[in-house]
């Protein structure tokens with residue numbers, strides 16, 4: 001029986017399905033395993049169930065030659081060196097699709113919270129400062145009819161565009177590595193633009209692009225100066241996509257109006273400057289956190305691990321491989 005490591009706790013009833021096929025080692029501490037811990041825990045393991053925080057790099061792979069599958073409970077896989085995995089014949093899987101709509105709901109909610117100052121209003125109320133109505137008290141900017149900008153037009157970007165276009169009458173502009181097919185663009189009321197135009201014209205800019213060396217600080221001090229002073233910025237992608245220090249400065253100087261952030265550089269630690277600002281809504285990386293979606297993600301990661309290690313009804317054919325070229329031809 002192969003041995004697998006469950007690097008972080010997930011729904012026990014779902015993870016238990018692994019026990020029918022493998023000897024399972026859990027991580028009772030439920031903390032992110034660092035490199036030395038990962039190397040120690042992965043000795044002799046054929047597979048790993050990871051949650052997007054554990055760094056599986058070339059060094060870990062070299063130290064754990066028995067590893068054949070790394071199955072991430074996340075759609076993003078920037079924690080894994082996929083090229084190094086492919087070179088060693090290690091299959092990598094992620095959890096696309098099952099989280100698209102939930103994550104898009106949350107991205108939209110965060111954008112609306114930033115635009116309409118919802119968190120700031122709640123804090124104001126809780127501090128007991130609401131004594132009377134005033135015409136410009138906590139006024140924000142409209143979402144309906146405003147220009148929705150999307151950087152990264154994959155599945156989640158498109159789901160956000162659909163909400164904006166169909167539900168809120170928003171013209172959508174987007175920038176992406178590749179253009180959508182014309183019929184999808186017209187269904188989403190979406191126009192492809194270069195990044196400079198996206199920054200200049202967006203009333204509400206939402207970041208949904210994958211994190212990589214190429215997208216590191218895609219939004220930094222310079223980009224922020226090109227945005228409208230009335231604009232909002234929402235980040236549900238990855239912390240490193242935004243230069244958080246530059247964003248905090250821009251928010252403080254009101255170079256943009258507000259931001260909604262679910263992901264942070266160095267999370268779970270936050271740049272303390274962000275905590276001081278009223279015009280930013282902060283949430284702890286919960287865009288996919290509905291019960292149904294998190295269960296679906298765990299279940300898909302488990303299905304992937306079972307299949308990737310040659311067990312179960314889909315033996316050898318994990319449902320959502322990131323590097324399918326590793327799989328033996330059918």
Ligand code: 8YV
Nearest residue numbers: 051052073074075076099288
């Ligand atoms: C996860 C995410 O909650 O899927 C992703 O890429 O960022 C989130 O849905 C997180 O990565 C932990 O698995």
